[in-house]
Amino acid sequence: xxxxxxxxxxxxxxxxxxxxxxxxxxxxxxxxxxxxxxxxxxxxxxxxxxxxxxxxxxxxxxxxxxxxxxxxxxxxxxxxxxxxxxxxxxxxxxxxxxxxxxxxxxxxxxxxxxxxxxxxxxxxxxxxxxxxxxxxxxxxxxxxxxxxxxxxxxxxxxxxxxxxxxxxxxxxxxxxxxxxxxxxxxxxxxxxxxxxxxxxxxxxxxxxxxxxxxxxxxxxxxxxxxxxxxxxxxxxxxxxxxxxxxxxxxxxxxxxxxxxxxxxxxxxxxxxxxxxxxxxxxxxxxxxxxxxxxxxxxxxxxxxxxxxxxxxxxxxxxxxxxxxxxxxxxxxxxxxxxxxxxxxxxxxxxxxxxxxxxxxxxxxxxxxxxxxxxxxxxxxxxxxxxxxxxxxxxxxxxxxxxxxxxxxxxxxxx
Numbered sequence: 001x002x003x004x005x006x007x008x009x010x011x012x013x014x015x016x017x018x019x020x021x022x023x024x025x026x027x028x029x030x031x032x033x034x035x036x037x038x039x040x041x042x043x044x045x046x047x048x049x050x051x052x053x054x055x056x057x058x059x060x061x062x063x064x065x066x067x068x069x070x071x072x073x074x075x076x077x078x079x080x081x082x083x084x085x086x087x088x089x090x091x092x093x094x095x096x097x098x099x100x101x102x103x104x105x106x107x108x109x110x111x112x113x114x115x116x117x118x119x120x121x122x123x124x125x126x127x128x129x130x131x132x133x134x135x136x137x138x139x140x141x142x143x144x145x146x147x148x149x150x151x152x153x154x155x156x157x158x159x160x161x162x163x164x165x166x167x168x169x170x171x172x173x174x175x176x177x178x179x180x181x182x183x184x185x186x187x188x189x190x191x192x193x194x195x196x197x198x199x200x201x202x203x204x205x206x207x208x209x210x211x212x213x214x215x216x217x218x219x220x221x222x223x224x225x226x227x228x229x230x231x232x233x234x235x236x237x238x239x240x241x242x243x244x245x246x247x248x249x250x251x252x253x254x255x256x257x258x259x260x261x262x263x264x265x266x267x268x269x270x271x272x273x274x275x276x277x278x279x280x281x282x283x284x285x286x287x288x289x290x291x292x293x294x295x296x297x298x299x300x301x302x303x304x305x306x307x308x309x310x311x312x313x314x315x316x317x318x319x320x321x322x323x324x325x326x327x328x329x330x331x332x333x334x335x336x337x338x339x340x341x342x343x344x345x346x347x348x349x350x351x352x353x354x355x356x357x358x359x360x361x362x363x364x365x366x367x368x369x370x371x372x373x374x375x376x377x378x379x380x381x382x383x384x385x386x387x388x389x390x391x392x393x394x395x396x397x398x399x400x401x402x403x404x405x406x407x408x409x410x411x412x413x414x
Contacts, residue, residue: 023320023327030153030330034111041107042158048100049162055093057170060305062086064178068297104158108151115147115333125341128408129368134336135223142336149329156326160319164312171312174305178298182284186306189273196269197317200262204321207258214255217248263321270314277306357384359405365413366404374400375411 035042062085069078119142123130131139175183221244225232232238285299359382367373374397382388390398403409 023324026327026330030150038107045100045103046162048096050166051096052093052163053166053170055089056167057174059089060171060174060308061301063304064297064301067300068295104155108155112147112151115150116143119143119336122337142332146329146333149326152326153323153330156322160316164315168309168312171305171309175302178302182281185280186277189277193269193273200265201320203262204259207255210255214248214251221245266317270317274310364411366411
């Protein structure tokens with residue numbers, strides 16, 4: 001039953017990741033440790049993502065010639081080379097997108113393998129107390145899922161900065177080159193969207209923190225039921241545990257629905273702002289055409305770039321929330337890797353030479369919990385060639401003596 005406290009303690013540490021600045025710290029450390037190592041491979045992927053962004057922007061730019069040269073000027077030569085150019089752009093874009101995805105997948109798989117090896121090597125160096133502190137289910141989760149969280153963060157950053165941000169910059173450049181004033185009018189919605197998204201993210205943070213607290217009830221109840229099933233059956237505790245589990249599950253369900261509801265607001269927000277921007281562009285372009293005779297091709301190129309910018313803008317708007325979610329798993333990973341190694345090899349330790357076989361404890365003190373000593377100044381001699389029996393009440397320290405003898409634990413003194 002005491003495992004509930006362990007689980008709640010772990011979950012309380014995970015909640016720290018949801019605080020302001022925690023995601024940045026986790027991201028900075030992850031980039032320092034793995035971003036630099038795989039920088040050359042990421043650079044190659046960035047080149048492919050730059051090609052994708054460039055082809056996307058050029059395809060929007062070509063809309064001006066499509067309308068003006070083919071439909072307005074009725075240029076028969078343009079009817080041949082413009083479609084061929086557009087087809088070539090999309091072929092190049094498809095090849096670059098494929099190479100980008102393959103490159104990022106291979107980098108991600110390599111990072112997952114490196115992290116899992118590193119975590120397992122670290123766990124093998126830990127003492128017995130480490131495995132009493134962390135439940136086995138938690139260690140398995142960290143090995144299998146936390147490495148994936150690290151991969152997810154690096155993938156989100158690479159794709160967000162390399163593909164989406166470059167594509168958005170390229171499309172905005174097309175809009176500015178077509179009509180700087182109209183581009184400025186349409187981009188006014190950017191700061192508004194950023195402010196609203198900031199408020200939505202804060203609400204998700206609060207709900208996620210409460211969700212992790214609710215998870216402690218579910219995990220703790222499940223562990224109590226599995227490990228103490230004989231006690232549960234003996235004292236007929238099934239109804240009590242059932243009510244506790246139902247309350248925990250329903251609470252997490254409500255919070256999950258709240259998070260999903262708030263997160264889903266990003267799409268209609270971007271769509272609404274995009275619709276207002278398109279309407280403003282139509283009004284302004286129509287006025288320019290009627291008053292100054294501007295060509296329709298310029299307007300179509302602008303509108304195409306504006307509409308194509310919606311997808312990368314939508315993905316970038318969700319980036320912070322996705323990073324925050326993945327950072328929880330990475331924080332759990334670093335909690336394990338930052339745990340000090342208990343069994344440190346002492347360079348001047350003498351080799352074990354067994355001559356007579358006598359076992360001697362001299363003034364040995366030890367405590368599992370610093371506030372609750374188990375052994376205080378123990379003096380014990382087990383003579384060689386004789387049988388020595390340890391006799392005492394349950395909890396007197398017999399098992400502790402044998403654990404110290406096998407160096408499962410390190411004594412505080414003696």
